[in-house]
Amino acid sequence: MWIAFTVLAAFMQAWRNAFQSQLSKDVNVAGVTLARFIWAGPIALVYLIGLYCWQPVSAPQFNGNLLMFVVGASLMQILATGLMVKLFKMKNFAVGAGLAKSEALVAAILGMLFFGTQLDLIGWIGVVIGGVAIMLLSTVQGIKQLSLKTVLLGLACGGAFALTSLWVREASLQLTLPYTHSAAWVLFAVISLQTLILTTYLWFYDKLTLQALFQRPKLTLLISVCSCIGSIGWFTAMSLQAVPYVKTLGQIEVFFMLLISHFWLKQQVKINDMLGLILIAIAAVLVMWN
Template sequence: MWVLFTLMAAFMQAWRNAFQSELSRDVGVLGVTLARFIYAGPLAALYLAGLYLWQDAPLPSFNLKAAGFIVGAALMQILATALMVRLFKLQNFAVGAGLAKSEALVAAILGVLFFGTSLSLLGWGGVLLGTVAVFMLSTKGGVGGLSLKTVLLGLGSGSAFALTSLWVREASLNLMLPFPHRAAWVLLLVIVLQTILLLGYLLIKNRSELDALLRRPKLTLAVSVSSCLGSIGWFSAMSLTAVPYVKTLGQVEIFFMMLVSAIYLKQSIKVKDMAALVLIGLAAVMVMWPSV
């Protein structure tokens, strides 16, 4: 079941990234980030209500640990999304999203350091291969054209997404609810918190950016819907199994986003970029292969 949820998540995330990339042409970073959450809350609430109608379950009993993971995941996902939107403004869609896919590698490394995951020699080789792939994506005209800013933004976004995923799983496990209710509760609470924080900030500090977002209602709705469906997939899958397994399989998003980039956004992808994106997927497989 976690495989099906992950495939759904990867497919929907490829479209969400494409919609965000298009929206970023007219809306600022925080506005595009808010588009991910602004209409997703009601959808997440409907999904949770549907689960309770389908299968009765108790209400969650929150503890300080679970609340901390939920708040941390919400804030980290806002940061990750904002950094990725900045990438879209520096590179084209597929390259920007590909850089953010360093998430799988970072999640594996953080798992080794803090969550008891072990990596073999082949796994560490995957980490190095992923680093090479990131450099390939960040160069323009060879090593001499290497953009350090792009590399740092990509690694920062990937690291923030990795922490989000790890904390989402921990929050889900700490709610002590059956699947899929625990994942749905975490999803709803994270989205509501993110919406309140970003909407409140833009209302107070940058109303013009919020107005620019609301002038693109169809595209904003497309971002929110695809984001919510993708998050249902990610949160459910990570509630069922360890994050590195989910993010490894989730690398199929690389191929989805290359197709979306070429077909929907009409963006050309260089052979070097395609090779680098494939290497990132291969690197993630190498990281997890000995543990499968």
């Protein structure tokens, strides 16, 4: 089941990233980040209610650790999304999203250091290959013209997403509910907090950005829908399996991104960019073998 949820998440996230890439041409980073959450909350609530109609269970018992993990994941995902939008503005969609996928490798390392996940030799080979891939994706005019700024931004984005995923899993494990229900509760809590934070900020400091979102209702709704369905997949998969395994399998998103970039966005992907994305996928498979 975790494999099916991960593939669903990767597919929906690829489309969400594509729509965010389009919106980032006209809306600033904070607005594009909010577009991910603004309509996702009601969808998550409907999903949660649907689960209880399908399988009634007891109400969750919240504790301090759960709240801490939810707050941490919420803030870190906002940061990660903002950094990813920055990547979209620096390079094309496929490459920007590919750099953000360093998340899987960072999650494997952090999981090993702080969450008890172990990597064998094959896993470490995957980490090295992934590092080479990030370097390829960060070059402007070949490997000799490596962009350190892009590398650091990509790694920061991946690291923020990795921490988000690790804390989401820890939050889900705090609830003694079926995995679908625990993931749905965490999803609803995280999205609600994120929407509240970003909407409040924009209402007081940048109302023009809020207006810009409502002037693009179709694109904003598409981003929220894809984001929510993708998050349902990620959160549920991570409630069943350790984050490094979920995120490395989720690298199948790389191929979805390439297809969307080429056939829908009509963007050209250079040879070294394609090689870098393929290496990321290979690294993911190797990490999965540990």
